[in-house]
Each structure stands twice: as C-alpha cells, then as structure tokens.
Amino acid sequence: GKEWTNVSELVEEIAGSEVLIRGRVHTNRPVSSKLGFVILRQSGFTVQCVVTESKERNVSVNMVKFLKQLSGESFVDVIGVVVLPKEPLTGTTQQVEIQVRKVYCVNSALQKLPLNVEDAARSEADIQAGKPGANQDTRLNNRVIDLRTPANQAIFRIQCHVQIAFREFLLSKGFLEIHTPKLIAGSSEGGAAVFRLEYKGQPACLAQSPQLHKQMAICGDLERVFEVGAVYRAEDSFTHRHLCEFIGLDVEMAIHKHYSEVMDIVGELFPFIFTKLEERCSKELEAIRKQYPFQPLKFLPKTLTIPFAEGIQMLKEAGVEADPLGDLNTEVERKLGQLVLEKYNTEFYILHHYPSAVRPFYTMPCADDSNYSNSFDVFIRGEEIISGAQRVHDPELLKEQAVRFGIDVDTIKTYIDSFRYGAPPHGGFGVGLERVVMLFCGLNNIRKTSLFPRDPLRLAP
Numbered sequence: 001g002k003e004w005t006n007v008s009e010l011v012e013e014i015a016g017s018e019v020l021i022r023g024r025v026h027t028n029r030p031v032s033s034k035l036g037f038v039i040l041r042q043s044g045f046t047v048q049c050v051v052t053e054s055k056e057r058n059v060s061v062n063m064v065k066f067l068k069q070l071s072g073e074s075f076v077d078v079i080g081v082v083v084l085p086k087e088p089l090t091g092t093t094q095q096v097e098i099q100v101r102k103v104y105c106v107n108s109a110l111q112k113l114p115l116n117v118e119d120a121a122r123s124e125a126d127i128q129a130g131k132p133g134a135n136q137d138t139r140l141n142n143r144v145i146d147l148r149t150p151a152n153q154a155i156f157r158i159q160c161h162v163q164i165a166f167r168e169f170l171l172s173k174g175f176l177e178i179h180t181p182k183l184i185a186g187s188s189e190g191g192a193a194v195f196r197l198e199y200k201g202q203p204a205c206l207a208q209s210p211q212l213h214k215q216m217a218i219c220g221d222l223e224r225v226f227e228v229g230a231v232y233r234a235e236d237s238f239t240h241r242h243l244c245e246f247i248g249l250d251v252e253m254a255i256h257k258h259y260s261e262v263m264d265i266v267g268e269l270f271p272f273i274f275t276k277l278e279e280r281c282s283k284e285l286e287a288i289r290k291q292y293p294f295q296p297l298k299f300l301p302k303t304l305t306i307p308f309a310e311g312i313q314m315l316k317e318a319g320v321e322a323d324p325l326g327d328l329n330t331e332v333e334r335k336l337g338q339l340v341l342e343k344y345n346t347e348f349y350i351l352h353h354y355p356s357a358v359r360p361f362y363t364m365p366c367a368d369d370s371n372y373s374n375s376f377d378v379f380i381r382g383e384e385i386i387s388g389a390q391r392v393h394d395p396e397l398l399k400e401q402a403v404r405f406g407i408d409v410d411t412i413k414t415y416i417d418s419f420r421y422g423a424p425p426h427g428g429f430g431v432g433l434e435r436v437v438m439l440f441c442g443l444n445n446i447r448k449t450s451l452f453p454r455d456p457l458r459l460a461p
C-alpha cells in the first residue's frame with residue numbers, strides 16, 4: 001500500500017524521497033544499454049525519469065532494455081527517488097528527476113499511433129520554424145489522442161468553469177435550472193436548419209433551441225429559468241463558428257417594464273464569468289496561450305450597451321454602408337467590433353433595438369415603431385455570442401408573426417395556446433458555450449472548443 005504521488009507534486013522540496021507515480025510514456029530516449037531517459041506525463045504535467053544500470057539500486061540492464069521497448073502513450077507505474085537534476089531542465093514541467101528503481105507497464109499503446117501528442121501541441125510559431133505539426137482534421141479524427149495536449153486539457157477545464165460561473169451567478173439571482181425536451185414537433189426558431197426525424201410515426205425535430213419550452217416554463221410561473229443543454233442545427237455550410245450540435249446556455253425571465261431588465265442580467269453575468277475565469281483558470285489560460293497566443297479580453301465592469309442605429313452611424317462615419325433595417329454580416333460585425341474597441345476600449349458589448357425583419361418570429365416589436373424590436377445581440381471580439389429579446393406574449397400577434405415568417409403554426413399550437421391562459425411580459429437570451437470559450441481565448445475555430453465536434457461532415461468520433 002504505497003501512496004500515489006501526482007506528477008504535479010514532484011518538486012524540489014521532496015528531493016530524496018521515494019515515490020510511486022503513474023503516467024504515460026511521453027517520450028522515450030534510450031542512450032545506451034545502461035542508460036535511458038523516459039519523460040512521464042500525467043494530465044499535462046511532465047517529469048523526466050532516469051534509468052541507470054546499478055547493482056546497488058538493483059537496476060539491471062534488462063530493466064533498461066525493458067524501458068527501451070515501451071511505446072509512447074503507454075501507461076506505466078514507476079517507483080523511484082526524487083533527485084535534483086545536474087542542470088536545469090527545459091523539456092519538462094517539473095524541475096526534479098526520478099531516479100528509477102522499478103517500472104511496471106500497466107497498459108501499452110500501439111507502437112505506431114495515428115497522431116503524435118507533441119505534434120498536436122505544437123504552436124504555429126514552432127511549425128513555421130520547421131518543427132512537425134498536425135493538421136486540424138488529423139487531430140479531430142484522432143480526438144482521443146488530441147485531447148491530451150496541454151492546451152486541450154486547459155480548454156475543457158475553462159469550458160467547465162464557464163458553466164460553473166454561469167450557474168453560480170444565475171442561482172444567486174433567483175433563477176431555477178430546468179431541462180426542456182430535445183424532441184419536439186416543429187422548428188423552434190423558424191428556418192430550415194433543423195434535423196427532422198420520425199417520432200413513433202409522427203414527424204418531429206431535434207430542438208434548434210429551448211426557445212418554446214423555456215417561454216412555456218415562464219407561462220407555468222417558474223418566473224426565472226436557465227438551462228444548459230444540447231442544441232441541434234442542421235447547418236449546411238462550413239464556417240469557423242457554426243456547429244451542427246452545440247451547448248446552449250439559455251435564460252428566460254419575467255420582466256416588469258422593459259427589456260433592459262434582461263440586458264442588465266447579461267451585462268452583469270458576463271463580466272462575472274470573465275472575472276471568475278481570470279481568477280480560477282490562470283494556469284489554463286497560460287497553457288492555451290503557449291500554443292495559441294492571444295491578448296486578454298478587454299471588457300468593462302459595467303457592460304457597454306449601444307443602440308443598433310448608433311452602430312450603423314459609427315459604421316457610416318467609418319465609410320461602411322449598412323442597411324439600417326437589415327442584418328449585419330459577419331464582416332461588418334467585425335468592423336463594428338473594431339470601431340467599438342477604438343472608441344470605448346471594450347471587446348464585449350451589447351447591440352440592441354434591432355430591425356424586426358431580421359429577428360425570429362417570437363420577438364417583441366417596439367411599441368413606438370414596429371420596424372424595430374426589443375431585441376439585442378452581444379459580441380466578443382466582434383463576433384456574435386448571444387441573441388436575446390423580449391418575447392411576444394399576446395397569442396394573436398404571436399400567431400400573426402409566425403404566419404408572416406412562414407412557420408407552420410400547427411406544429412407550435414400548444415406553444416401559442418400557452419399565452420391564452422394568462423402570460424407575464426418576459427424575455428431572455430441564448431448563448432453558445434463553445435463560442436464563449438473560443439472568443440474569450442481568441443481561438444480561430446469553434447471545433448477547438450467542442451469536445452467531439454459535429455459539423456456537416458463530421459459524425460465521428
């Protein structure tokens with residue numbers, strides 16, 4: 001019964017003690033029949049193990065030989081003594097070495113792997129300098145190996161911490177966590193990007209969002225709700241920011257007077273999440289930065305809110321024409337992001353009071369001008385991460401808008417009926433988890449922040 005020591009715990013203070021560690025063979029470098037070096041890796045931490053033939057320590061040439069044939073990524077248990085290296089080490093995270101006494105192979109990996117972890121972990125700068133890298137498809141095809149890189153270890157810890165902070169904040173504001181059905185009768189957002197299937201003989205869809213049921217939860221007097229769950233979109237084009245399945249962070253709440261009540265929640269929630277990430281994930285952010293350099297996100301403690309018309313005006317002054325009653329395309333959104341950064345010194349902001357024509361059917365039009373709506377989008381580094389709005393709670397107007405948007409109202413009858421039984425004014429928003437992590441960390445592709453991404457061509461692994 002010897003205690004296990006984590007590789008991260010192997011530090012100078014415990015030099016001289018004997019430890020038992022389990023890890024993967026990160027690299028294996030035989031030097032002679034009597035000497036070899038193995039770097040052992042455990043969840044992103046690495047330590048150099050030295051095997052020297054020695055009668056006194058009972059290490060035979062056979063053990064050196066045994067180590068030599070261990071394949072990379074195999075699991076081994078090592079018993080050895082922590083020693084200080086003769087010279088400072090550069091190739092490992094730990095600054096001590098293990099003088100090996102015994103080694104056991106727990107599970108061996110194939111001699112030839114489809115992806116090398118060191119190649120997958122290479123930074124763009126190192127690849128430019130001639131070191132071998134691995135392309136994105138090879139990495140995603142072999143995601144199980146790819147996930148072992150320090151940056152990927154960090155990305156999924158950060159993803160987890162975004163959800164923790166999201167929950168923490170909303171629970172503290174009296175929100176209730178719910179789960180809505182993912183098998184539903186029709187499209188929840190309108191539009192064609194929906195996966196259709198058969199549900200016991202009835203036509204059905206995979207939910208494009210929890211939109212309808214989160215609103216129905218409000219009609220059921222749950223008052224303030226949120227959900228973390230899978231969202232399905234049958235996207236048919238490739239971009240760096242669209243997936244066919246992603247994790248939606250959704251919020252819905254009854255409001256008293258104005259949709260600014262919803263924007264106030266967004267405006268407080270995200271600086272809270274960003275601050276928690278900086279506090280709780282500094283090591284992870286550093287690990288990501290090593291492979292994918294990025295500047296920390298600039299955000300204000302009190303989130304900036306800009307009316308859509310002001311955004312159009314800022315663009316116009318910069319020589320970019322954008323339709324005041326149309327949508328902003330990706331390129332124009334980026335440009336506006338730049339202008340906002342220059343003027344207000346923030347890369348996180350809310351743009352609100354959008355034209356009605358470019359918003360989903362359930363969006364509340366402005367009381368004084370129905371060309372505009374009580375809606376907003378939120379941007380990080382010039383890219384959309386959130387859409388939100390006040391919703392129509394009058395069933396007749398809702399039905400009329402659905403028809404106008406070409407939606408088959410029969411498939412959403414129970415949703416429209418929900419507003420016939422008395423419904424409070426309400427609003428909410430939806431966030432893509434993978435986009436938040438991608439943009440907070442300045443990454444260039446959403447596939448990097450999805451554990452096993454689903455895009456139009458990728459259903460495996």
Ligand code: ATP
Nearest residue numbers: 235236237238239241242327328329330331384387
């Ligand atoms: P939403 O979830 O609301 O669809 P989104 O970020 O996917 O949010 P869209 O509303 O689909 O954004 O589109 C916003 C803008 O992004 C569009 O005006 C369009 O210019 C651009 N865009 C959307 N999808 C694509 C795509 N597949 N390829 C290129 N550009 C796209």
Ligand code: AMO
Nearest residue numbers: 209211242243246385386387388428429430431432
């Ligand atoms: P929307 O369609 O804008 O709004 O989606 C909300 C957020 O989800 C993310 N997102 C995506 N992420 C990855 N891949 C995709 N294909 C994808 N599509 C969207 C984005 C986007 O901002 N029901 C409304 C929200 C609401 O009003 O409450 C909705 O779904 O980050």
